[in-house]
Amino acid sequence: MIIDSHAHVVAPPELYAYQANLVASRGAAGRGRHxxxxxxxxxxxxxxxxxxxxxxTDMQLISPRPYTLMHSMRPPExxxxxxxxxxxxISRQAQLYPEQFRGVAGLPQSPELPIEVAVEELTRAVTELxxxxxxxxxxxxxxxxxxxxxxxxxxxxxxxxxxxxxxPALVHSAACINPRETFHAHFITEESIAILNLADSKVFDEFxxxxxxxxxxxxxxxxxxxxxxxxxFRKGSGRERFDETLRRFYFDTVLYNQESIELLLKIVxxxxxVFGAEMPGAATVQDPDTGRWMDDVKPLVDAIDWxxxxxxxxxxxxxxxxxxxxxxxxxxxxTS
Amino acid sequence: MIIDSHAHVVAPPELYAYQANLVASRGAAGRGRHxxxxxxxxxxxxxxxxxxxxxxTDMQLISPRPYTLMHSMRPPExxxxxxxxxxxxISRQAQLYPEQFRGVAGLPQSPELPIEVAVEELTRAVTELxxxxxxxxxxxxxxxxxxxxxxxxxxxxxxxxxxxxxxPALVHSAACINPRETFHAHFITEESIAILNLADSKVFDEFxxxxxxxxxxxxxxxxxxxxxxxxxFRKGSGRERFDETLRRFYFDTVLYNQESIELLLKIVxxxxxVFGAEMPGAATVQDPDTGRWMDDVKPLVDAIDWxxxxxxxxxxxxxxxxxxxxxxxxxxxxTS
Numbered sequence: 036m037i038i039d040s041h042a043h044v045v046a047p048p049e050l051y052a053y054q055a056n057l058v059a060s061r062g063a064a065g066r067g068r069h070x071x072x073x074x075x076x077x078x079x080x081x082x083x084x085x086x087x088x089x090x091x092t093d094m095q096l097i098s099p100r101p102y103t104l105m106h107s108m109r110p111p112e113x114x115x116x117x118x119x120x121x122x123x124x125i126s127r128q129a130q131l132y133p134e135q136f137r138g139v140a141g142l143p144q145s146p147e148l149p150i151e152v153a154v155e156e157l158t159r160a161v162t163e164l165x166x167x168x169x170x171x172x173x174x175x176x177x178x179x180x181x182x183x184x185x186x187x188x189x190x191x192x193x194x195x196x197x198x199x200x201x202x203p204a205l206v207h208s209a210a211c212i213n214p215r216e217t218f219h220a221h222f223i224t225e226e227s228i229a230i231l232n233l234a235d236s237k238v239f240d241e242f243x244x245x246x247x248x249x250x251x252x253x254x255x256x257x258x259x260x261x262x263x264x265x266x267x268f269r270k271g272s273g274r275e276r277f278d279e280t281l282r283r284f285y286f287d288t289v290l291y292n293q294e295s296i297e298l299l300l301k302i303v304x305x306x307x308x309v310f311g312a313e314m315p316g317a318a319t320v321q322d323p324d325t326g327r328w329m330d331d332v333k334p335l336v337d338a339i340d341w342x343x344x345x346x347x348x349x350x351x352x353x354x355x356x357x358x359x360x361x362x363x364x365x366x367x368x369x370t371s
Numbered sequence: 372m373i374i375d376s377h378a379h380v381v382a383p384p385e386l387y388a389y390q391a392n393l394v395a396s397r398g399a400a401g402r403g404r405h406x407x408x409x410x411x412x413x414x415x416x417x418x419x420x421x422x423x424x425x426x427x428t429d430m431q432l433i434s435p436r437p438y439t440l441m442h443s444m445r446p447p448e449x450x451x452x453x454x455x456x457x458x459x460x461i462s463r464q465a466q467l468y469p470e471q472f473r474g475v476a477g478l479p480q481s482p483e484l485p486i487e488v489a490v491e492e493l494t495r496a497v498t499e500l501x502x503x504x505x506x507x508x509x510x511x512x513x514x515x516x517x518x519x520x521x522x523x524x525x526x527x528x529x530x531x532x533x534x535x536x537x538x539p540a541l542v543h544s545a546a547c548i549n550p551r552e553t554f555h556a557h558f559i560t561e562e563s564i565a566i567l568n569l570a571d572s573k574v575f576d577e578f579x580x581x582x583x584x585x586x587x588x589x590x591x592x593x594x595x596x597x598x599x600x601x602x603x604f605r606k607g608s609g610r611e612r613f614d615e616t617l618r619r620f621y622f623d624t625v626l627y628n629q630e631s632i633e634l635l636l637k638i639v640x641x642x643x644x645v646f647g648a649e650m651p652g653a654a655t656v657q658d659p660d661t662g663r664w665m666d667d668v669k670p671l672v673d674a675i676d677w678x679x680x681x682x683x684x685x686x687x688x689x690x691x692x693x694x695x696x697x698x699x700x701x702x703x704x705x706t707s
Contacts, residue, residue: 184551215520219598220567223591224560231556251598255559255591258634261627262555262587265654265665272659291597298594298634318601323608329601 036352037333040359041205041250041287041311042095044125045083047075054103054117062112067120076128083315084135090314090331093352094134096359097125098170099141102218104209107177111145118143118156126164137362138166139205142193144175146182150189154196161200167361169197171204171247173229178213178221185229186236194242203246203285203358219317226254231263234280246358248285248309252295256281257302278302285358287311288350291318293335300339305346309355310336372688373669376695377541377586377623377647378431380461381419383411390439390453398448405456412464419651420471426650426667429688430470432695433461434506435477438554440545443513447481454479454492462500473698474502475541478529480511482518486525490532497536503697505533507540507583509565514549514557521565522572530578539582539621539694555653562590567599570616582694584621584645588631592617593638614638621694623647624686627654629671636675641682645691646672 053069087095099121106114118141129136140160142153160166171193176182183189185206197204206229211221226249239245249256256263260277267277286303289311290296300308310332318329336342336350356362389405423431435457442450454477465472476496478489496502507529512518519525521542533540542565547557562585575581585592592599596613603613622639625647626632636644646668654665672678672686692698 181549181551213517215517215568216564217567219602220564223563223595223598227559227591228552228556231553232551251595255563255594258591258594258631259559259587259626261631261665262559262653264658265627265656266555268656268659268665290595291601294634294637295594295597298630301630317598320601320604322600323604329597329604 036094037092038310038352038355038362039087039092039095039312039314040248040309040355041289041313042097043100043313043316044097044121044128045079045315046121046124047071047079049075050120050124051103053120057113057116058105058108062110062116066116069120071124073127073131076124076131080128080132084132086314087135090312090328091333092312092314094137094362096137096139096167096355096362097128098139098205098207099125101170101172101207101209101222104141104172106144106172106175106209107146107179107212109147111143111147114145114148115143115152115156122156122160122164122166126166129165137359138164140164140166140169142169142171144172146176146180150192154192157193157196158200161202161361165361166202167359168202169204170207172209173206173225174208174221177209178211178216184232186232186238191241194238194245197246198242198244201360203248205248205250205287207250222251223254226250227256230254230256230281230284233284234263234277239283246285248287248358250287250289250311252288252290252299253284253286253303257286257299258295260302282307285309288332288336289313289316291329291332291335293338296332296335297339300342305342305349306354308350309358310351373427373429374646374688374691374698375423375428375431375648375650376584376645376691377625377649378433379436379649379652380433380457380464381415381651382457382460383407383415385411386456386460387439389456393449393453394441394444398446398452402452403456407460409463409467412460412467416464416468420468422650423471426648426664427669428648428650430473430698431650432473432475432503432691432698433464434475434541434543435461437506437508437543437545437558440477440508442480442508442511442545443482443515443548445483447479447483450481450484451479451488451492458492458496458500458502462502465501473695474500476500476502476505478505478507480508482512482516486529490528493529493532494536497538497697501697502538503695504538505540506543508545509542509561510544510557513545514547514552520568522568522574527577530574530581533582534578534580537696539584541584541586541623543586558587559590562586563592563595566590566592566617566620569620570599570613575619582621584623584694586623586625586647588624588626588635589620589622589639593622593635594631596638618643621645624668624672625649625652627665627668627671629674632668632671633675636678641678641685642690644686645694646687
């Protein structure tokens, strides 16, 4: 079984038409004021499932497409309505295709909203919609300000609820409103900052069962590990090694080249990684020289000759099944 | 011959006492108002040269220690006086020890200064002090604002002067005044942003002879290369491959672990890399398990079994001698 643990919803255009209307009307379009038929969902989902089958993916854990989350948009009601609509759409897709999809919730994060609003939507998504995890955006300002670092107690109610519900969060930023940095580049920046802030914090002492997955192979951190190992040594003896701290996190293989996936696995360990291809996503394009789809990540993992068949099983499904413990549950209630 | 192309000056405390006075007095301490004897310089330099010898380094290209550059400090006169004093100290050290050191200039960059002020100091450092290169900080706001990206024509007068003088610049940020990001983390962020901004710009068309070295193995970019390859493919046919664009830059080996150095060399090519250890610097600490100094990078390169002896010669000195074409020149004028 192959689980793509890092995937985003392929939604019908009607959903994004609602988003556009929310933005244009500054929220006046209203909460849940859209109507999308099952047929419209099927029309976009079925070609997508064909594509999944063509690369051997059996199941995807799907979340809202992060760059569309518009966490910094004002007024914050827009963020709430939009996240809710996207989570509902994901829920319907998972119910229509329970073999192929599980939901990972977007959260209504906004620099203007208390974290309790995100906690509420997390609870709804997991307990009512049968979602198996959530996204955390460490930078709801979307590159425009100084949000509290993930080490700050600001985030603790969210961590507590994740632990209580026993679901992991995928750390993944959203858009970036900054002329110097694309949202793609900001993803990598924020993943790195997230690890480094948490690594030197009390968060894992306070929440030893907190499960955080760092997207895209952990940003820059596995590659730059020498710097962080040394930094930890400089703090004096008796401290946990940085490598041990790094192994408190989980990582996905959304890297798109074999050498980097190998580096990730060597640095953090096969047991801390889950397969992810983010298909479709940043790398949904063919290499013009080889015709290979860049987001077809499975052959890159298969080609790593020092991985045992057991290692590959762990990466492709067993680790994800253990980490996302609710994946085995068939999605529950239908909502619209 | 072993050249550590990425090193920072080990200066006597009297230099930093001047810095503290400049800051405390908001510049009223005045330009060049300090006096450091040759003996004071020797007292800090000689133990440092012993340390260089102990790891086999013959020569270091030394620049101001970036996190001390305080580019965002106001008023900007402080930045000018301080950079000038540090460059002068480096020049004196290089003259006292012409076999061991060459200067790489800090530049007086400030959000409040035109780039021409940096161009002026670059010219002085190269033509009067015999320096072989300079540092460029892509973020003189030090994490507090939105400086023009390196793709912006704001920087063109500096690029033009680097080309005219035929010296490379090492892209290396300075401090970071941001509770979320240490200066160490900001280095990696800014190196990544620098590559990505330049890669999609006209800068190398306008300045085909511009030589830019990206510090610390290129930030996150070699590790995250799959994302950038795909992004380039998505821009359509006829575009230069991202790998080719990446080979317009140079990189140093300041990574501190063998796997990451190997990844760098495989992705960008041995011919685009220069040896760097930044000794002393971020990794000047012993691994308590092995006793190994983390900034002793040479054995990590030596251990890479697929590098030929010629490759290693290129990495350890030949590439640096070609890139920093003025390294062969003995430092010129004495200044104080």
